[in-house]
Amino acid sequence: MSPGGTSCWVALTCNPKRPATAAVLSLYKPASASTTAYTPVFSIRGETDWVYTTFFNQTQNNFQAVLGGVFHF
Amino acid sequence: MSLPPFSDTSAAQVSLLDTAISESRSSGPATPAASEAAPAPAVPAPKPNFIYGNRDDYRWQLAIGVGFYRFQSNIINASLVGTNTTVSYFTNSWLAVEGNIVTRFRSRHQCQRACEVFWRRRRNPRRRPPQPV
Numbered sequence: 001m002s003p004g005g006t007s008c009w010v011a012l013t014c015n016p017k018r019p020a021t022a023a024v025l026s027l028y029k030p031a032s033a034s035t036t037a038y039t040p041v042f043s044i045r046g047e048t049d050w051v052y053t054t055f056f057n058q059t060q061n062n063f064q065a066v067l068g069g070v071f072h073f
Numbered sequence: 074m075s076l077p078p079f080s081d082t083s084a085a086q087v088s089l090l091d092t093a094i095s096e097s098r099s100s101g102p103a104t105p106a107a108s109e110a111a112p113a114p115a116v117p118a119p120k121p122n123f124i125y126g127n128r129d130d131y132r133w134q135l136a137i138g139v140g141f142y143r144f145q146s147n148i149i150n151a152s153l154v155g156t157n158t159t160v161s162y163f164t165n166s167w168l169a170v171e172g173n174i175v176t177r178f179r180s181r182h183q184c185q186r187a188c189e190v191f192w193r194r195r196r197n198p199r200r201r202p203p204q205p206v
Contacts, residue, residue: 045136061145066157068138072131 008034028052035070043070134161134169142177153177 013029033047044067051062136159144151155177163169 040131045138058147061143063143064140066138066140068136068157070134070136073133073135 006034006036008032024056026054041072043072044068045070132163134159134163136161140175140177151179153179 010032011030013027013031029049029051031047031049033045035043035045037043047064047066049062049064051060053060053062136157138157140155140157142153142155144153155175158174159171161169161171
């Protein structure tokens with residue numbers, strides 16, 4: 001990760017490859033993050049994650065958002 | 074405001090092999106004639122003064138943030154809030170060693186539904202003492 005400027009990434013993970021497997025267990029996981037440097041010492045970082053899983057007839061939703069500062073020293 | 078790349082910092086300019094010493098030991102060309110004017114001795118560059126630390130490459134990173142977590146399932150739903158703390162040490166421009174501490178907390182009144190589900194499953198109703206009539 002570069003200490004200066006803005007860096008960001010987006011990722012998407014999908015688990016089901018076969019229909020038979022997807023009927024039992026499936027996972028979707030999109031995620032993104034961004035870091036912006038305002039000074040050589042301080043940056044602001046944001047991140048979001050979402051995980052959706054199914055297991056037989058049960059489903060789970062997990063969402064997470066993080067916002068914070070980064071100090072370089 | 075952007076930082077200079079890692080290759081421009083003093084850490085990238087450090088050489089493990091001192092070229093002056095190696096050249097003096099090697100069998101190089103003969104020394105110049107004494108008649109040539111000797112150059113004036115170079116004045117060493119002044120050592121930069123840093124506010125803290127003594128390097129300009131910013132190898133350490135400390136990240137502190139707040140996080141929100143939402144969990145939904147067929148049984149319970151919950152929202153949690155906590156902190157994310159990350160410490161990173163960059164060994165070079167593209168590799169770092171990182172440690173994370175993540176905390177998530179939930180208020181007591183939000184625990185009501187979830188606690189009902191878990192406590193009901195842990196208790197065995199057949200072992201309950203008889204209720205007074």
